[in-house]
Amino acid sequence: MPREHLAVPVPRREAQRTLQRARRLGLLDPRRKTVSKGEMVEIPVTSAPPGMVVVLQNAPEFYETIPDLAAFFGEDICAEERNLLPRGWSILGRVIAVKIDPRIHHLKGKIGDALLAIYPRCSSVLLDRGVAGPFREPDRELIAGDPATETVHREDGVAFKLDPMKTMFSPGNMRERMRMGRLGRGETVVDMFAGIGYFTLPMAVHSRPKRIFAIEINPVAFGYLVENVRLNGVDGIVVPIQGDCAVATPKGVADRAVMGYVGTTDRYLDAGIAALRTGGVLHYHQTVPERLYPEKLEEDLTEAAERAGRSVQIERRARVKKYSPGMLHAVIDARVK
Incomplete structure (x- = not known):
């Protein structure tokens, strides 16, 4: 079997773990992208990792080499x-x-x-x-x-219609969008600051939650959110809500709440925590000075939980991307009791 286009096919839920293992073994092919095929994901490798089945990709997708202007x-x-x-x-x-x-x-x-x-x-x-x-x-x-x-951007099997002149879209958040696509199966989810559907759509398309309440205040972004829900065929899962997350977020309904905003996200923590049932998971995104990561974000969560007479258990800390010199965009996953 030719070596240059080998891939390990795995179920979507195992993709991140398999990708990390291939990278750790030095076998991940950096030239090629992971390819989604329904519920399966092909991880590109240079040779077969021990104990794993490999296939020859029919249609490998390559990263574009950045040309020299x-x-x-x-x-x-x-x-x-x-x-x-x-x-x-x-x-x-x-x-x-x-x-x-x-x-x-x-x-x-x-x-x-x-x-x-x-x-x-x-x-x-x-x-x-x-x-x-x-x-x-x-x-x-x-x-x-x-x-x-106006254009349609396709990523990991999801179509995002948008106008980049009017609405933001951060390619640097792709890994986090893909991670959201593996979470929430069968759950009720609240997505605060939903935008055009950055996290709502991967979850709805790939994980099929019971319901996602997607809240967005910007009328232009909200229009695209509604259109993208139809475009991706997830009308039966996503409930778009136009409004301010501080007042429009439903209370006590969610198994999972996503706060995918940065800069002033801490001001909405009370609403995010109030959305969760006991034992629900909160994904708290925020910008933070590198020297204060992750302690500052964990303090934000702990103080907000105490205000509500609840407690938090930190389950994951991650750097999403570099935001500006000395500043990170980070996310903390916490279980709220």
Whole structure:
């Protein structure tokens, strides 16, 4: 059997453990993506891990090598400008979002054109300046291509319809979205700050909870949430609720509550804890200085539980991604009694 396209097929619930084992053994193929096929996931490997069955992938999916933009500019830019060119970007469906150093904003149009040449399947390039405001709205500018930027981004068997000019989507949270897709089977779930369905949709599509109450205040994001529920065929599972999580979150109904927001999430902990039945699990996302992780987040949870006359048992701590210099986006899973 050829060695270059080997994979270990496992049930979705075993995918993370198998992936970690393959990485630990030095057998994970970093060139290829994991591929979902119904309830099974193919883990790409360079050779067979001991005691595991391997198959030859019919349609392997490869990570795209990040091209060197400097090659597209040649001698048209100076050495200082060449060193400031972006070395990474995000692709959301047909739209590319790229951060550009302000010192070379005069090259933004040429950078956009170069990216469209590299990715001919894409139709628009947006300059990404980050997110702002209570609705976490993106600050973006069209720098090349089609001004119609609504698209469908597909990830791990889930379709996310969105307009990256109007709604945020963080590729850096992909691993956490995939993890949510393995949780909640048969449960009642409350997803606070649901957005366009970042965590709701993977759970509904893959884990099939009994019910997910998905709460979102931003009218644009809520519109896409409703549309994405239909698009993924999970109308019978997801109940979209438009409103402020502080008042719209149902009380005492949930086996699991997701708080997938950062920055001011601690202000909503009382509502998150109140949503849970005794023994329910809370997924608390928040930004935190690296030097205070995870103690600060655990203190937030403990204090909120005490206010409600309840207690928490910490079950998992994880760094989701680097948020900014010295700051982490982290998540704590806690069982609330």
